[in-house]
Amino acid sequence: MLRLNCPFCGERDHAEFTYGEDASVAWPDFASPDSQAHFDALYLRDNPRGRHLEKWQHIMGCRSWLLVERDTLTHEIFSVRAAADESAGLNKPKSRRGR
Amino acid sequence: MAEMMARYSALSILQQGLTGNRGWQTAWAKPEVKKSYQVIIVGGGGHGLATAYYLAKNHGITDVAVLEKGWIGGGNAGRNTTIIRSNYMIEGNTGFYEKSVQLWEGLSAELNFNVMFSQRGHLSLCFSPAQRDAMARRYNIMRLNGIDAEWLDRDQLQKFVPLLDMQGERRFPILGGYLQRRAGTARHDAVNWGFARAASKLGVDIIENCEVTGFVKKRGRIVGVETSQGEIAAKKVGLAVAGSTSQLAGLAGLGRLPIESHKLQAFVSEPLKPLLDTVVVFGGAGHFYISQSDKGGMVFGGDLDGYNSYAQRGNLPIWQDVSSAAMSIMPALGRVRVLRQWAGIMDMSMDGSPFICKTGIGGLYLNAGWCYGGFKATPASGWCFAHTIAEDAPHELNRLLTLDRFQQGQPIDESGHGPWPRMH
Amino acid sequence: MTGFRLPKGGAIDRRKAVSFRFDGQEMQGFAGDTIASALLASGNRIVGRSFKYHRPRGVMSAGPEEGGALLTLGSGAERTANIKASMVALEPGMELFSQNCWPSRHFDLGAVNDLLHPFIGAGFYYKTFIGPLADTRFWMFCEPFIRKAAGMGRAANLPDPDCYDTAHDFCDLLVVGAGPAGLLAAAEAAEKGFSVLVAEQDHQPGGSLLQSGKPADRRQVASLCKRLDEAGGRLLCQTTAFGLFDHLTTGLLQRHAVSGRQENQPRETLHIIRPRHILLASGAGERGLVFADNDRPGVMTSRAVAAYQGRFAVAAGQQIVLAGTHDGVYDDALQLAAAGLSVTLLDSRTRRSALSEEAEAANIRVLHGRVPCRVIGRGGVAGLETAKASGGWPAGM
Numbered sequence: 001m002l003r004l005n006c007p008f009c010g011e012r013d014h015a016e017f018t019y020g021e022d023a024s025v026a027w028p029d030f031a032s033p034d035s036q037a038h039f040d041a042l043y044l045r046d047n048p049r050g051r052h053l054e055k056w057q058h059i060m061g062c063r064s065w066l067l068v069e070r071d072t073l074t075h076e077i078f079s080v081r082a083a084a085d086e087s088a089g090l091n092k093p094k095s096r097r098g099r
Numbered sequence: 100m101a102e103m104m105a106r107y108s109a110l111s112i113l114q115q116g117l118t119g120n121r122g123w124q125t126a127w128a129k130p131e132v133k134k135s136y137q138v139i140i141v142g143g144g145g146h147g148l149a150t151a152y153y154l155a156k157n158h159g160i161t162d163v164a165v166l167e168k169g170w171i172g173g174g175n176a177g178r179n180t181t182i183i184r185s186n187y188m189i190e191g192n193t194g195f196y197e198k199s200v201q202l203w204e205g206l207s208a209e210l211n212f213n214v215m216f217s218q219r220g221h222l223s224l225c226f227s228p229a230q231r232d233a234m235a236r237r238y239n240i241m242r243l244n245g246i247d248a249e250w251l252d253r254d255q256l257q258k259f260v261p262l263l264d265m266q267g268e269r270r271f272p273i274l275g276g277y278l279q280r281r282a283g284t285a286r287h288d289a290v291n292w293g294f295a296r297a298a299s300k301l302g303v304d305i306i307e308n309c310e311v312t313g314f315v316k317k318r319g320r321i322v323g324v325e326t327s328q329g330e331i332a333a334k335k336v337g338l339a340v341a342g343s344t345s346q347l348a349g350l351a352g353l354g355r356l357p358i359e360s361h362k363l364q365a366f367v368s369e370p371l372k373p374l375l376d377t378v379v380v381f382g383g384a385g386h387f388y389i390s391q392s393d394k395g396g397m398v399f400g401g402d403l404d405g406y407n408s409y410a411q412r413g414n415l416p417i418w419q420d421v422s423s424a425a426m427s428i429m430p431a432l433g434r435v436r437v438l439r440q441w442a443g444i445m446d447m448s449m450d451g452s453p454f455i456c457k458t459g460i461g462g463l464y465l466n467a468g469w470c471y472g473g474f475k476a477t478p479a480s481g482w483c484f485a486h487t488i489a490e491d492a493p494h495e496l497n498r499l500l501t502l503d504r505f506q507q508g509q510p511i512d513e514s515g516h517g518p519w520p521r522m523h
Numbered sequence: 524m525t526g527f528r529l530p531k532g533g534a535i536d537r538r539k540a541v542s543f544r545f546d547g548q549e550m551q552g553f554a555g556d557t558i559a560s561a562l563l564a565s566g567n568r569i570v571g572r573s574f575k576y577h578r579p580r581g582v583m584s585a586g587p588e589e590g591g592a593l594l595t596l597g598s599g600a601e602r603t604a605n606i607k608a609s610m611v612a613l614e615p616g617m618e619l620f621s622q623n624c625w626p627s628r629h630f631d632l633g634a635v636n637d638l639l640h641p642f643i644g645a646g647f648y649y650k651t652f653i654g655p656l657a658d659t660r661f662w663m664f665c666e667p668f669i670r671k672a673a674g675m676g677r678a679a680n681l682p683d684p685d686c687y688d689t690a691h692d693f694c695d696l697l698v699v700g701a702g703p704a705g706l707l708a709a710a711e712a713a714e715k716g717f718s719v720l721v722a723e724q725d726h727q728p729g730g731s732l733l734q735s736g737k738p739a740d741r742r743q744v745a746s747l748c749k750r751l752d753e754a755g756g757r758l759l760c761q762t763t764a765f766g767l768f769d770h771l772t773t774g775l776l777q778r779h780a781v782s783g784r785q786e787n788q789p790r791e792t793l794h795i796i797r798p799r800h801i802l803l804a805s806g807a808g809e810r811g812l813v814f815a816d817n818d819r820p821g822v823m824t825s826r827a828v829a830a831y832q833g834r835f836a837v838a839a840g841q842q843i844v845l846a847g848t849h850d851g852v853y854d855d856a857l858q859l860a861a862a863g864l865s866v867t868l869l870d871s872r873t874r875r876s877a878l879s880e881e882a883e884a885a886n887i888r889v890l891h892g893r894v895p896c897r898v899i900g901r902g903g904v905a906g907l908e909t910a911k912a913s914g915g916w917p918a919g920m
Contacts, residue, residue, distance in 0.1 A: 001414050001772035002406075003797065013772075013797075014459045015416040022359075042518050043449050043505045044355035047345035049409045063294040071359070075769045091118065107650035116641035208657040213649050217666055218661050264682050289649055369605045370574070372674040373667075393648075393666065396675025414768045415795060419689075426683075433683025434603045440766070 149481020604676025702730020
């Protein structure tokens with residue numbers, strides 16, 4: 001069981017969360033005409049064997065979206081922070097896409 | 100005489116048994132790796148070994164090396180739940196998987212190795228009228244494609260699978276099930292070793308403990324690989340390393356791929372006298388599939404853990420999930436104990452379907468994206484990948500299984516989930 | 524060599540006789556016995572058959588490494604296959620059955636496989652069943668016979684009538700194993716204020732302290748348990764730590780006794796523990812030595828023979844040969860000799876041990892530089908061939 005330290009609720013089992021996706025994906029603005037950028041964001045992944053920045057939602061708790069840095073081989077968790085706290089440096093959320 | 104000794108048969112077992120079993124040859128040769136080959140296959144799993152065999156058998160290309168970083172069959176080829184079926188419905192998948200079943204049917208004779216393909220049937224249970232409708236579409240497409248498919252009603256189902264508890268009020272009431280009789284299971288080690296032995300006999304070099312660490316290019320074309328056993332030149336290189344595809348692709352300069360790695364757990368129980376003679380799948384509200392191996396263990400599994408992972412081990416929530424689904428339809432399993440639990444790394448693609456194709460790099464060919472359906476595809480994957488490499492062009496059966504199908508707007512999405520790898 | 528109950532000693536309660544049936548035959552043990560100790564005490568040599576060759580099997584150990592005494596418990600919907608007799612406490616009314624043998628465990632037609640062994644070695648099925656047809660028909664014709672021969676016990680084919688529970692828990696320290704090390708560590712940690720949970724897969728705590736048979740050792744167990752309890756620590760017996768998952772999450776499976784269980788109480792409880800720290804104090808398992816026919820009923824690990832005498836007051840046989848590679852085997856020999864059993868000790872080392880003199884003084888016949896070579900006997904041990912450890916001609920005993 002992965003244990004995720006939700007900044008609002010404390011350390012919880014990963015089964016309380018829904019896994020989102022790779023948080024490092026560079027999503028273009030929804031209205032952008034750059035179809036290659038849209039394609040890359042939708043279909044291509046780094047898929048690292050190692051450190052991975054990813055999104056989890058605490059659906060059975062505070063329902064916040066969290067950014068988790070986790071090693072995909074050892075499952076060591078390096079950091080957990082609220083996605084809402086991210087400002088520059090992180091990619092804009094997709095609009096009108098389902099979670 | 101030596102040739103007869105080298106062939107497996109009841110007679111050879113008798114003769115060897117009477118003379119102290121000293122005459123058996125090693126199943127495949129372990130040569131020193133050469134400095135160059137015509138074709139290098141990276142990955143000594145079922146697909147890589149099958150590809151090498153068919154390169155030699157179908158195309159007369161024997162100057163082939165299979166490079167395996169560990170021991171052959173130690174990756175996903177040795178970790179799956181051994182189910183074989185061809186109940187696919189989207190073009191691109193349908194003919195391919197059916198070809199695979201047909202190859203399975205003659206594989207033991209072809210390889211002179213009993214792969215233990217047991218055509219005991221594959222049964223998908225239905226729990227609601229809507230599910231029955233959705234599956235009817237799939238199974239009617241099978242019939243239109245000349246593939247065997249039938250519906251079993253409740254009575255027929257209970258007779259076919261006595262272990263299913265269908266009495267009284269159920270949490271998940273069973274309406275019936277769709278059956279593909281020609282489907283079933285095989286022994287995973289047997290198909291790995293069978294292909295290795297047959298390929299080795301035809302002259303293929305199987306090199307274990309040889310990890311590919313880089314690629315050698317000349318004017319943008321692949322001309323060899325760097326490995327833990329030195330540099331090896333090759334005219335053509337095929338990647339068959341599902342589980343590690345992104346890493347190898349990155350080394351080769353293929354860039355990012357439409358693949359995410361997820362782990363899939365599997366479980367086996369203590370060995371029991373025969374309890375279940377077919378493959379049962381619970382899809383829909385739960386996700387659970389089970390069969391019984393010839394050694395007596397119940398082999399079962401369910402969903403992915405659900406987050407990117409390369410750890411070949413799983414966590415409890417899926418184990419509980421799978422067990423709950425099992426208990427809801429086969430409550431007799433409550434007193435059966437799990438003996439072992441493990442996981443493999445799945446190449447989850449963006450549409451749930453695989454890739455057997457050329458790449459944008461000359462001399463480099465890709466076999467990947469098998470999600471959790473790679474085992475059944477072993478023979479056809481080898482067949483098609485060998486063709487693609489030998490002819491530098493896809494076979495008719497893998498023509499649509501390309502890397503660029505997403506760019507073309509042609510995903511092969513059986514489950515209809517869209518580009519969410521973990522949902523396929 | 525047949526087992527029997529010793530008149531004195533053991534941690535069993537001789538005031539509480541426990542009746543059970545094995546293959547339909549009425550037998551008796553005492554409260555505190557495991558199924559294995561009760562079977563040994565009742566003189567059972569053959570308790571089952573091996574998986575493939577159907578060789579006779581007896582009790583081989585006193586712990587989870589048991590490979591011989593795999594039995595079926597109960598019948599109908601409550602039938603449970605493949606239980607390890609050494610790991611299950613004896614309870615009144617238990618119905619036990621041997622497995623993988625027909626018509627009986629003493630006379631099993633499956634033993635013909637043993638005669639056929641040159642032809643059915645490991646993986647033989649890869650080398651045959653291939654022809655004569657180029658498809659799967661011949662293999663599928665043969666498969667049901669193979670499947671019937673394979674498997675050990677027969678599982679129930681009726682819905683499991685019992686209920687099960689899941690418990691979630693947290694602690695500072697999870698200790699796996701309530702032997703002397705685990706209990707002491709747990710007690711000390713609890714007294715220092717840690718929240719402590721101890722998981723012990725045996726039905727009694729104490730581990731190796733139970734095996735010596737000494738009342739002083741049993742008192743020490745009781746004292747450590749009292750310290751743990753008074754400091755707020757918890758002890759779960761019949762609880763196996765079966766899995767270590769990510770971030771130290773641990774799965775424990777607790778088995779509940781049948782006697783005294785109410786109707787809606789669970790048969791087993793799954794505990795999912797999230798400890799801050801884990802201490803593995805599960806002890807050491809003994810490995811058997813390698814020699815021909817070392818799987819015959821009556822061949823056991825040395826520690827197991829001592830444990831059966833010390834903990835359950837069961838002699839595995841009247842004449843005992845212990846073979847070992849280190850001083851530990853002398854402790855076992857001295858313990859058994861003190862209980863009045865005839866013991867011969869094969870020490871594989873050519874040099875005399877510091878304990879050799881004490882052993883000889885206790886009437887133990889000590890042979891230095893000797894190793895077991897081959898067991899004589901089929902349904903039990905009738906004799907043992909030995910050899911010089913440096914390599915030499917076998918000399919019968």
